[in-house]
Amino acid sequence: MKGEKRKVILKEKKVEIPLAKEELEVVGKQVIRKDGYEKVTGRLKFGADFDKAGFLHGKVLRSPHAHALIKKVDVEKAKALPGVVAILTAEDVPGRNGFGAIIPDQPVICGEKVRFIGDGVALVAAESEEAAIEALKLIDVEYEPLSAVFSPVEAMKPGAPKVHENGNLLTTVRIRKGDTEKGFQEAEVIVEQTYSLPFVEHAYMEPDVAMAIPHEDGTITVKGPMQAPFTVRRNIAPVLHIPISKVQCVQTHLGGGFGGKEDSSIDIGVRAALLAWKTKRPVRMEYEREEVTLSTAKRHPMIIQCKVGAKRDGTLTALEGTIYNEQGAYASLGPIIPPAGGTHAHAVIMLPGPYVIPHVKVDGYLVYTNHPYGGAMRGFGAPQVNFVHESIIDELAEALQMNPYDLRMKNCFELGSVTATGQVLDQSIALKETMRSAADQFEWFKRWRPPPSKEEVEKVEKRRGVGMAIGWYRTSIGTFSDGCGANVYVHEDGSVILHTGITEMGQGSHTVLAQIAAEELGVRIEDVRIVVPDTDIVPEAGPTVGSRSTTLMGNAIIMASQAVKASILEAASEILGVPAERLVARNRLIFDRDDQTRGVEFKEAARRALATGKRMMGQGWWAPPRPSFDVETGQGYPYFVYTYNTQMAEVEVDTKTGHVEVIKVVACFDIGRAINPILVEGQIEGGIMMGLGYAMMEEVLLKEGKVQNLNFQDYMIPTAMDAPEIVPMILEDPNRYGPFGAKGIGEMPNIPTAPAIINAVANAVGVRIRDLPAHSEKVFHAMRGRRG
Amino acid sequence: MKISFILNGKKIEIDAPPDRRVVDLLREDLNLTGTKEGCGEGECGACTILVNGESRLSCLMLAPQLEGQKVTTIEGLASAEKLHPIQQAFVEFGAVQCGFCSPGMVLASTNLLQKNPNPSRAEIREGISGNFCRCTGYQKIVDAVEAAARKMKI
Ligand code: FES
Ligand code: FES
Numbered sequence: 024m025k026g027e028k029r030k031v032i033l034k035e036k037k038v039e040i041p042l043a044k045e046e047l048e049v050v051g052k053q054v055i056r057k058d059g060y061e062k063v064t065g066r067l068k069f070g071a072d073f074d075k076a077g078f079l080h081g082k083v084l085r086s087p088h089a090h091a092l093i094k095k096v097d098v099e100k101a102k103a104l105p106g107v108v109a110i111l112t113a114e115d116v117p118g119r120n121g122f123g124a125i126i127p128d129q130p131v132i133c134g135e136k137v138r139f140i141g142d143g144v145a146l147v148a149a150e151s152e153e154a155a156i157e158a159l160k161l162i163d164v165e166y167e168p169l170s171a172v173f174s175p176v177e178a179m180k181p182g183a184p185k186v187h188e189n190g191n192l193l194t195t196v197r198i199r200k201g202d203t204e205k206g207f208q209e210a211e212v213i214v215e216q217t218y219s220l221p222f223v224e225h226a227y228m229e230p231d232v233a234m235a236i237p238h239e240d241g242t243i244t245v246k247g248p249m250q251a252p253f254t255v256r257r258n259i260a261p262v263l264h265i266p267i268s269k270v271q272c273v274q275t276h277l278g279g280g281f282g283g284k285e286d287s288s289i290d291i292g293v294r295a296a297l298l299a300w301k302t303k304r305p306v307r308m309e310y311e312r313e314e315v316t317l318s319t320a321k322r323h324p325m326i327i328q329c330k331v332g333a334k335r336d337g338t339l340t341a342l343e344g345t346i347y348n349e350q351g352a353y354a355s356l357g358p359i360i361p362p363a364g365g366t367h368a369h370a371v372i373m374l375p376g377p378y379v380i381p382h383v384k385v386d387g388y389l390v391y392t393n394h395p396y397g398g399a400m401r402g403f404g405a406p407q408v409n410f411v412h413e414s415i416i417d418e419l420a421e422a423l424q425m426n427p428y429d430l431r432m433k434n435c436f437e438l439g440s441v442t443a444t445g446q447v448l449d450q451s452i453a454l455k456e457t458m459r460s461a462a463d464q465f466e467w468f469k470r471w472r473p474p475p476s477k478e479e480v481e482k483v484e485k486r487r488g489v490g491m492a493i494g495w496y497r498t499s500i501g502t503f504s505d506g507c508g509a510n511v512y513v514h515e516d517g518s519v520i521l522h523t524g525i526t527e528m529g530q531g532s533h534t535v536l537a538q539i540a541a542e543e544l545g546v547r548i549e550d551v552r553i554v555v556p557d558t559d560i561v562p563e564a565g566p567t568v569g570s571r572s573t574t575l576m577g578n579a580i581i582m583a584s585q586a587v588k589a590s591i592l593e594a595a596s597e598i599l600g601v602p603a604e605r606l607v608a609r610n611r612l613i614f615d616r617d618d619q620t621r622g623v624e625f626k627e628a629a630r631r632a633l634a635t636g637k638r639m640m641g642q643g644w645w646a647p648p649r650p651s652f653d654v655e656t657g658q659g660y661p662y663f664v665y666t667y668n669t670q671m672a673e674v675e676v677d678t679k680t681g682h683v684e685v686i687k688v689v690a691c692f693d694i695g696r697a698i699n700p701i702l703v704e705g706q707i708e709g710g711i712m713m714g715l716g717y718a719m720m721e722e723v724l725l726k727e728g729k730v731q732n733l734n735f736q737d738y739m740i741p742t743a744m745d746a747p748e749i750v751p752m753i754l755e756d757p758n759r760y761g762p763f764g765a766k767g768i769g770e771m772p773n774i775p776t777a778p779a780i781i782n783a784v785a786n787a788v789g790v791r792i793r794d795l796p797a798h799s800e801k802v803f804h805a806m807r808g809r810r811g
Numbered sequence: 812m813k814i815s816f817i818l819n820g821k822k823i824e825i826d827a828p829p830d831r832r833v834v835d836l837l838r839e840d841l842n843l844t845g846t847k848e849g850c851g852e853g854e855c856g857a858c859t860i861l862v863n864g865e866s867r868l869s870c871l872m873l874a875p876q877l878e879g880q881k882v883t884t885i886e887g888l889a890s891a892e893k894l895h896p897i898q899q900a901f902v903e904f905g906a907v908q909c910g911f912c913s914p915g916m917v918l919a920s921t922n923l924l925q926k927n928p929n930p931s932r933a934e935i936r937e938g939i940s941g942n943f944c945r946c947t948g949y950q951k952i953v954d955a956v957e958a959a960a961r962k963m964k965i
Contacts, residue, residue, distance in 0.1 A: 059902035062910025063894065063917055065845020065885035072844035228849045228857055228911040228945050278847070278911030279945050312850045529909025529946045701905040708948030709908065735854035735943065743936040746949040 048610050049542040050763050053701045056534040057548070058276070058527065070232035070247045070275040071309060078234065078307035079108055081298045082155040084145040084162050085318065086137035089393040089728030090171035090184060093136060093164060096145060101161035106154030109302045110162065111146040117300070118264030122293045124254055124286055124398070125365055128187065129353040131262055131293055136169070138186055139352035139393050140729050141318035148298040148306050171728055175347040175390035176326065186352060186391035193350055194358040196371040198385040198657030200443050206341025206382030210332025214419045218329065219794040220407040222349075222723035223322035223716075225400055226740045229278020231310040231319065233291040235299035242269045245296050248277040249288035250526055251566030256558050258289045259296045270296075274556040277528035281713070282399030284528070285566055286355050287319040313733040320398025321723055323357065323366055324349045325407045327374070329415050337425055337433045339380045342443075344411070346370060346387040348404075351396030356403075357389050359654060364501055364661070365389075366397065368652065370404030372661055375443040376412035377454055377495040378434045383443040385657065393728050399568060401710065401773045405496055406717060410795065413492035413778030417785065421474065427782065428467055431493055432458060436667070445658045451766065453693035453756035454667035458493060460752055461691040465671040467491065474789045477809060480678055487686070488787025491671045492775035497662035498758075498767035499647050500569040506646035507575050508562030511540055511583040513591060513640075515633045517611065517626030519544060519551045521580065524564025525572040526556050530769055531702035532572045538698055539577045539762050543584035544591075545608025546625055562642065570666065570767025573698055575645060577762030582643025590637035595628035597635070647760065664758050666771045667693040670711070672747075672779040676787045681803025683784055685715055685745070691752035692771060696764035700753060707751035707772040714776025716741045720796050816877040819887025825874075833872040834858045837884060845885035845914045849943070856942030859915035860884050866922040866941075885914035888921065897921055897959040906955035908946035916942045920956045928960060 061067035098110040113120055113134030120134065121127035133144050145162050149155035172178045178191040185191060207213060233247035243263065249255050252272035260267040272292070277284055291308050299306040310318070326347040332340045348367050350357045359368040371387035402409075420427035437455055440448050462468065470489050480486060499505050510522035521540050527533040537551040544551075554560065564576060588608065595613040596603040605616050614622030633639055651659035670690045676683050688711050697703045720739040724731040732738040757764025777795060785791045790805035815824040818841070827836055834851075837843045837860070849857035851870050858869040861883040888895045897920050900906070907913050916939060923930060923938035930938065935956045936949065944952065 055902060056905070056907065058910065059907050060894070062907045062913050063885075063898040063901045064889050065843075065914040067910055068844065069847070069911065071848070072838075075839070226943075226945055228855060228909065228943060229847070230849065277909060278849075279909045281945070312852070529911075531908070705905045705908055705947060705951060708950045709946045710948070712948035713945070734852050735850050736852060740943060740945065741949075742940045742943065743949040743953070744940045746936060746953070749948060749950050 047542055047763065049538045049548055050698050054534060054538055054548055054699050056531050056702065057537060058533065067276055069229055069278050073234065075307060078305045079148040079150060079302060080152045080155045081295055081306045081308035082147045082159055083143045083294060084147065084159050086133065086140060086142040086144050088137055088166050088168055089140050090169040091137050091166040092169060093133060093144065094167050095165040097163035098145065100163065101147070101158040104154060104158050104161060106150040107147065107158045108150065108304065109148045109298065110158065111297065111301060115301060116262060116297065119261040122258040122262060122289050123354055124289060124356045125358055125360055126354040127258065131297060139395055141395060142352065143294065146294055146298055148302050171393035173392055173394055173728055175349040175388065175392060178390045178392050179388060186393060191391040192388060193354060193391055194367055194389040196359060196368045196387045196654050196657065198371060198383050198443050200445065201382035203341045203343050203382040203384040207332045209340045211335045212419065212422050213330065213332045214415055214422055215330040216415055216418060216793060217326065218411045218414060219326045220324055220410060221795055222324045222725065223400065223721050224316055224723050224738055225281045225283030226738065227279030227281055227283055230312055230315050231287045231291045232308065233295040234305065234307045235295040236305045237299045237303055242271060243296055243300060244271045244273060245292050246273045246275055247288055247292060248284055249274045249292065250277060250280040250284035250528060251568065252526065252556055252558050253524060253563055254285065254566055255289050255292040258293050262293050262297060263300050271557065271559045274526050277526060280528035281401045282403065282568060283320060285568055286398040290319065316733045316738065317730050318395065320355050320396055322400040323397030323404065323407065327408065327411045329411050331415055331419055333419055333423065337423055337430045339378055339434045341382040342375050342380045344374045344385045346374065348387060348389045349394065349397060350389050350391050351394040352391065353396045355396045355398040357397055364652065366399060366404040370408050371657060372444055373405045374408040374412060377436045377493060377667065379436065379440050380443060394725060395730065401713060402770045406714065406774050406777060409492065409494050409774045410778045413775060414781060414793065417782045418791065426471060427491060428458065428462060435493060436495070444661060446660045451664055451695055451756050451758040452667060453754050454493065456754055457667055457669040457691040457693050460754060461669040461671050461689050464750060464752060465689040467671060474786050477789065480788050480806065484679060485675050485677055486787045487673060487675045488783045489671065489673050490779050490782025490786050491669065492778035492782060493669045494771065494775040495665045495667050496771040496774060497569060498574050498664050498666060499571045499662050500565065501650040501662040505565055505571065505575060506644060507564040507579050508642060508644040509576060509579040509583045510562060511580065511587050511641045513587050513629050515630045517546060517550060517629050519546060521551055521553045522561040523553060523576055523580065524556045524561040525576045526567040528567065530706060531699065532567070535573050535698045535702060536576055536580055539580050540584050543581050544588055545613065546611055570769040570771065573765050574761045574767055575647065577765060578645035579643040581762050582645060583641040586641025586643065587638060590632045590639065591625065591628045594632035594635060594637060595623050598623050598628065598631060663760060664766050666766050666768060668771050668775055670775040670779040672783045674780060674783040674787055676784060676802065678788060678806065681799040681806060683719060683797065683802060685747040685780055687748045688776065689750045689752070690772060691754060692768065693754045693756050694768045695758035695761050695766035696755050697753050698763065698765055703753055703768050704751045706768045708749045710772025711749055711776050712741050712746065714773045715745065715780065717795060718777035718780040718797060720798055722796050812875065814874050814878050816879060817881045819883055827874040829873065829875050831874040833869040833874060833877060836874050837869060843884050843886050847911055847914060849911065856915045856919060857912055859918045859942060861918055861922060864922065864925055866919045885918060888917065896962045897956065900955040900959040904951050904955035904958060906947060906952040912942060912944040916944060916952060924960055924963060928964060930960060932957065
């Protein structure tokens with residue numbers, strides 16, 4: 024009911040915010056995820072669990088060189104090996120020899136040269152895995168090594184080795200707002216620093232797998248854990264030189280994706296498809312853990328220079344930033360090729376943070392090198408730049424001798440604020456409320472003290488400190504592929520099938536989207552079955568990225584549900600003799616709003632709808648209000664709505680060893696509306712742990728282009744022993760464009776965690792880590808450096 | 812070579828080469844794909860099984876090591892349609908996201924509660940620290956194990 028207040032679920036606190044919609048049955052409830060039973064019993068089949076019988080085994084021969092010309096590939100010996108069915112080299116690609124989520128610049132099989140250690144040089148298909156592995160050893164490749172380049176700064180210098188023909192600078196994105204020179208003149212305090220962020224691995228638990236099955240009629244089916252089946256399909260068709268309509272991509276449940284399986288499923292899917300196409304036999308490929316780490320996309324490393332200026336009272340006057348964003352060997356999801364926007368543009372847009380700053384200038388360079396490549400990873404360029412703005416704001420607070428909370432509160436976004444891209448934030452923005460709620464819960468003002476002096480640190484063995492960070496994150500990709508469709512079918516027994524191309528990776532979309540359909544139709548969640556995303560069946564959905572699933576697909580599902588519900592209500596109106604406008608559908612019943620004793624079961628109405636020839640399927644298609652963005656000036660409305668978040672962390676630092684323990688994280692989110700609070704909390708807690716890994720331990724180590732830590736023994740991710748107490752808090756400031764007011768949550772939690780922790784470390788022991796990760800040794804050396 | 816052992820309560824005999832990894836024996840020869848392989852090197856815990864009630868990493872074991880042992884895989888934990896209290900708690904408490912770690916995590920928790928029916932949260936965290944989960948942040952897993960422990964005592 025309009026005007027009523029809705030109690031917002033917080034772990035321990037209650038806040039009241041106006042209700043988005045009248046009382047709901049399914050949405051907003053702690054609905055248990057639909058696939059839980061299958062998962063805890065081990066019955067759910069992941070890609071690798073399908074029967075292997077009848078499949079050939081596919082393998083990739085990978086380059087040991089970071090940069091080299093391919094002089095000759097001799098496959099004769101390998102071909103002669105018993106059990107080998109095919110060895111493919113570049114000449115065997117029937118169509119386009121390239122794939123990529125945005126630009127197809129990565130060869131399916133390298134022909135002329137290799138650009139990173141792990142590049143694919145030949146493909147093998149064999150009757151057994153052993154034969155395939157043996158065959159790899161028998162392929163003779165003659166390389167002519169070229170000098171390689173391993174840093175974006177080096178790669179931009181004239182005369183640097185060229186990774187690609189057109190030069191190493193892939194994309195430049197800028198923001199120009201106001202006049203920063205003037206802004207810095209007005210400033211009374213200026214802080215300038217350089218920060219650097221490492222390559223990070225997604226470390227989804229399920230390694231990549233793909234199964235490709237060619238059919239008699241010239242079509243091909245590819246199955247596997249795809250985060251974006253439509254993008255895989257879009258890449259397979261031109262490589263095989265067949266129309267898109269002949270390629271079917273079917274998703275298997277993902278054992279985690281985090282952005283990584285948007286790229287990797289193209290890589291493995293295209294290669295498996297090619298082998299199947301050439302051998303005319305089903306082919307199965309699996310990348311082992313080491314191969315996943317070696318060859319698939321990672322979080323972009325960045326070097327970022329940043330300068331901010333403020334008045335004595337803390338009012339920000341100007342920000343300047345330069346981002347050297349390392350793309351690695353291939354474009355993946357890095358560049359912006361209007362209208363498609365990648366990680367890089369997003370990083371540039373997010374660098375000024377959720378702050379009102381009159382004068383802003385950002386230059387972002389996205390640069391090829393001979394390293395593995397950066398792609399999409401939870402946060403899509405935002406965790407890097409958030410680390411920068413949230414570190415430098417704290418450094419500024421220290422220079423101003425202000426409480427960092429107050430500095431943020433003074434400058435951060437509120438209703439009506441204008442962003443650095445000139446976007447007016449005119450709705451659904453409760454950032455300041457997230458700060459207040461988090462601060463109350465965390466008791467920020469009781470616990471925050473100015474950073475200690477050297478002497479104070481030396482006095483004790485362990486010191487605690489607190490730190491905070493805030494952030495914003497888009498909902499949507501903000502580009503052409505944001506449109507998405509859904510089909511909703513009602514059957515004569517009242518059961519429902521929902522077709523959506525949004526993939527289930529663990530985030531719980533297939534529960535949330537079923538909730539939305541159930542709510543809108545007036546049935547129960549168990550009545551709704553979502554079929555596995557299959558590009559032959561489900562409408563184009565775009566990729567499952569950008570924290571867009573609930574909001575964008577949710578809207579499409581509401582439209583589809585309404586279309587079919589019209590038939591059901593019409594049938595119910597015929598049965599009851601009550602005009603359809605007066606009918607309400609809820610919990611499998613349809614009743615007269617004005618006389619609630621008059622009703623009919625949903626399934627009875629459905630039966631009649633079918634019997635009287637009415638439409639039993641609805642389709643909805645939704646795209647956000649058209650985004651705009653100018654690459655030269657960075658001006659425009661790149662995303663239609665944002666999620667906001669405050670995180671506060673408490674750490675304990677061992678002053679003798681530099682070991683940091685994260686004790687507690689309080690995190691408060693404005694997500695518009697929590698369709699399923701327990702799943703939202705799951706996203707929050709999981710994201711924070713990933714952010715904790717980013718802060719403390721995760722880094723893909725490279726030496727002369729070679730990954731040094733390929734397995735989990737060397738690449739550390741957080742275990743339960745690293746887990747702090749996490750207090751997830753949800754605020755709901757409804758999104759005008761969202762289903763039931765919802766906006767995205769998947770990525771936001773992962774973003775401000777690292778700076779909150781690092782700010783807490785600075786608060787505990789007075790040293791500031793500007794290059795992640797802050798492992799013990801680094802913290803120890805920083806403390807020793809301070810001691811002089 | 813012939814290997815006989817008790818698998819999920821049933822005595823079985825199977826032919827396998829002596830260098831067959833247990834994870835492959837289970838997943839491929841016995842079609843028990845509930846046991847997962849995340850790393851193949853004893854680091855992630857996805858392949859956890861119970862051998863005589865102790866959690867073991869099946870990617871590090873060879874088939875002959877099963878001779879005469881009692882093996883429980885995730886398929887053997889629930890009776891017909893009724894979930895084990897730990898499984899039930901995992902579902903209810905949101906301890907499952909992608910689910911790839913869940914079979915191993917559930918078995919490791921089973922082992923933990925057998926040894927220590929009354930664990931503190933810190934002990935639970937330690938008990939499952941050999942099992943990676945990239946999705947949940949572990950908190951809801953700890954909640955679930957705690958709740959299951961309470962329930963199993965009644
Ligand atoms: S697969 Fe055995 S520990 Fe990872
Ligand atoms: S639920 Fe995905 S790894 Fe644990």
